[in-house]
Amino acid sequence: MVPLRFSLPLIILTGCLIGCGSSSKDSLKKGDIVIIEEVLRERAETQWADSYTDGFITELPKGTKCEVLYTPAPAAQVFECRPVEVNGKKTPEEVETFFVPEHIRNKEGYVSYIFALKKEDLGTKIKKVQ
Secondary structure, three states: OHHHHHHHHHHHHHHHHHHOOOOOOOOOOOOOOEEOOEEEEEEEEEEEOOOOEEEEEEEOOOEEEEEEEEOOOOOEEEEEEEEEEEEOOOOOOHHHHHHOHHHHHHHOEEEEEEEEEEHHEEEEEEEEEE
16 A cells, blocks of 8 residues: 555546646637748628528638637637737738628628637647747
């Protein structure tokens, strides 16, 4: 039998190795910036004034920077973000114009758009900016 003074630190260390470590997939928080490392074809979700949602498929070019909108739950498969820079364009209007087709942007009731990107792509196709 192992004395208690040795087993307690061992239990704590084992618990931390199993559950305390934070992988890059779990370390995103609201306000973080991620950069797209390769072209991604993704669905953008649009929000409308009457609580209606819709969407469209578009490409996020390599080098696009996105801001994380909400801290994702540890078990979440995706994280919600909005592009803040694309192809040298940095103003919200320029970035939105790049991604959201005119017929959607100009439709009555349109409010905004977001992307829900896969956490599994962090570290490969998507990189967190340090």
